[in-house]
Amino acid sequence: MRRIVATLLLALLPLLAAAQEGAAKDRVSIVLNWFPEAEHGGYYAALVHGYYAEAGLDVEILPGGVDVPVLPMVATGRVQFGVDNADQLLLARTQQAPVVAVMAPMQVSPRCILVHESSGIQSFEQLENMTLGMSAKAAFSEWLLKRYPLAKVKIVPYPGNVSQFLVDKNYGCQGYNISEPIVARRQGATPRVLMVSDTGYNPYTSLLITSEKLAAEKPDVVRRMTEASIKGWRKYIEDPARTNAFINKLNPQMEMYILDEGAKLLVDMVLDEAAKRDGLGSMTAERWSTLVSQLEEIGLLKPGSVPAESAYTTEFLPAAK
Amino acid sequence: MDAIGRAFRALFPPLLLFAAVVAVWHIEVQRRGIGAFLVPGPLLVAETLWEKREALLKATALTGAAALAGFAASLVTGVLVALLFSQSRAVRRAGYPYAIFLQTVPIVAVAPLIVLWFGAEFQSVVIISFIISLFPIVTNATEGLMNVDESLVELFELHSATRAQVLLRLRLPHAVPDIVTGARVSSGLSVIGAIVGEFSAGYGNQNFGLGYLIVQTSGLLQTPYLFAAVFMSTLLGLTIFGIVGSAGDWSTRRWRGTR
Numbered sequence A: 001m002r003r004i005v006a007t008l009l010l011a012l013l014p015l016l017a018a019a020q021e022g023a024a025k026d027r028v029s030i031v032l033n034w035f036p037e038a039e040h041g042g043y044y045a046a047l048v049h050g051y052y053a054e055a056g057l058d059v060e061i062l063p064g065g066v067d068v069p070v071l072p073m074v075a076t077g078r079v080q081f082g083v084d085n086a087d088q089l090l091l092a093r094t095q096q097a098p099v100v101a102v103m104a105p106m107q108v109s110p111r112c113i114l115v116h117e118s119s120g121i122q123s124f125e126q127l128e129n130m131t132l133g134m135s136a137k138a139a140f141s142e143w144l145l146k147r148y149p150l151a152k153v154k155i156v157p158y159p160g161n162v163s164q165f166l167v168d169k170n171y172g173c174q175g176y177n178i179s180e181p182i183v184a185r186r187q188g189a190t191p192r193v194l195m196v197s198d199t200g201y202n203p204y205t206s207l208l209i210t211s212e213k214l215a216a217e218k219p220d221v222v223r224r225m226t227e228a229s230i231k232g233w234r235k236y237i238e239d240p241a242r243t244n245a246f247i248n249k250l251n252p253q254m255e256m257y258i259l260d261e262g263a264k265l266l267v268d269m270v271l272d273e274a275a276k277r278d279g280l281g282s283m284t285a286e287r288w289s290t291l292v293s294q295l296e297e298i299g300l301l302k303p304g305s306v307p308a309e310s311a312y313t314t315e316f317l318p319a320a321k
Numbered sequence B: 001m002d003a004i005g006r007a008f009r010a011l012f013p014p015l016l017l018f019a020a021v022v023a024v025w026h027i028e029v030q031r032r033g034i035g036a037f038l039v040p041g042p043l044l045v046a047e048t049l050w051e052k053r054e055a056l057l058k059a060t061a062l063t064g065a066a067a068l069a070g071f072a073a074s075l076v077t078g079v080l081v082a083l084l085f086s087q088s089r090a091v092r093r094a095g096y097p098y099a100i101f102l103q104t105v106p107i108v109a110v111a112p113l114i115v116l117w118f119g120a121e122f123q124s125v126v127i128i129s130f131i132i133s134l135f136p137i138v139t140n141a142t143e144g145l146m147n148v149d150e151s152l153v154e155l156f157e158l159h160s161a162t163r164a165q166v167l168l169r170l171r172l173p174h175a176v177p178d179i180v181t182g183a184r185v186s187s188g189l190s191v192i193g194a195i196v197g198e199f200s201a202g203y204g205n206q207n208f209g210l211g212y213l214i215v216q217t218s219g220l221l222q223t224p225y226l227f228a229a230v231f232m233s234t235l236l237g238l239t240i241f242g243i244v245g246s247a248g249d250w251s252t253r254r255w256r257g258t259r
Helices: A002-024 A038-048 A070-075 A086-094 A139-147 A163-167 A180-186 A212-217 A219-238 A241-250 A256-270 A273-278 A285-297 B002-032 B042-051 B053-087 B089-104 B107-118 B122-146 B150-158 B163-201 B210-219 B223-256
Strands: A026-031 A057-062 A081-084 A099-103 A111-116 A130-133 A153-156 A171-176 A191-195 A207-211
Touching (some): A026 A219, A070 A099, A070 A207, A099 A219, A111 A180, A163 A171, A163 A180, A171 A180, A241 A256, B042 B053, B042 B223, B053 B089, B053 B163, B053 B210, B122 B163, B150 B163
Parallel strands (some): A130 A153, A130 A171
Antiparallel strands (some): A081 A207, A111 A191
């Protein structure tokens, strides 16, 4: 009898240990700035391949959507982490939201404008006599409006898909190069992609962002989160298959062909020269201050209101090799 | 002097309440150190109102024009539809469910479609404002046209009045207070309709209404500017409500003597 009890207890031991291990995991959530797509791939990869779990983190990824206030949610501590772009982060900071970027997976912004190849338009200077579907609520729109003549260009809100683009030869619209052009091509259109990053406006994209409070109080959690996310991004650009299947299940509108092609394009956008030199996810003071002065130039930031160095920290990044 | 005294008595309570709310708002934002991205203080909002006055006034004028056009169209159409409804039970039975249908249409969902059909222009915004404002006028006007004392109708018939005379001399004057009630409700809705319309329509490069500003400032996390735009929207709503109210009082007096 005693032996049975002992055996039972022995059998239960690993379970107990497992339970304890589970309890020791830090629960954090991370909210995305859009529906799950390829630009969030690395974070999902870290989840799917268990890198977060290995780092002792129990991570819940909250899909975003239209008008999800990512940065206010992070700033108020409602979620621990958020994913958003560098320009949004600076705009939030100028409104006293205490949020900081800790890792920049996408060195090149995927933001682009699609025009029909038949329009003959090859550069932003040539955008004229057309309708342009472009969101009013994005800083890059202001940049383009202030920077380029856009003669007789009628700006209309971007409807969120390429349907209008497909039917109107005289229409261009915004997009991410890893999504909209791929869809438009599949639907039989021949879009030309004008990358906004080529104009010099190139905010870091899909940044991992946390609050100043969490960074100060739980640096260990932030560090593990950052390292596991970087591992996820590396995996995603090498082998996105499982992650893409997962994203597709969460967001069936993102069909597999879009995700697969998108992930291929992402390789060079994640591992550009700077990332090859400084490591995946790295950020430089120069890039941040360039963006600050650009936003000041177009009047979205009051000069001097947000010091570039306050917006990010590299202390959680693994030391450069 | 008496008029000034009356105006003072009418305005004093709401102004006092306004001042109290602003004071509490200011003190709480200060005391709790709430960031502007969450709740901007009243001073910051006032500052933004002043700083962006040009853009705000231009946007308010444009939205106001669209709302007034939508409202005017709904007033005319609504009364005409009600006149039609009052003339035949069959028409009323056939048409009334669709009037209700109009009210239950989720305008936010339909707005992008209307923009797709009619273009991202001023007229789409007017159409959306029109759709949302129409229902209260149709129902109230129909109600007013139908609820006429039967003995009065008999009196008219006794004097061998024609159908048109009964309609224009009896039913319509009788319905004026109801039409005014419907118009009051619609005046507020017309502003909401115009703003929702602008969410999807925009208006193009340099001309933009309050709806566009609201979308833009919320997206760019410019919360003080967003508050300022919402403030202008409510001011616009109040103004249109006031105009419609005064016009309503005047026409009620004119059509029905006193009320």
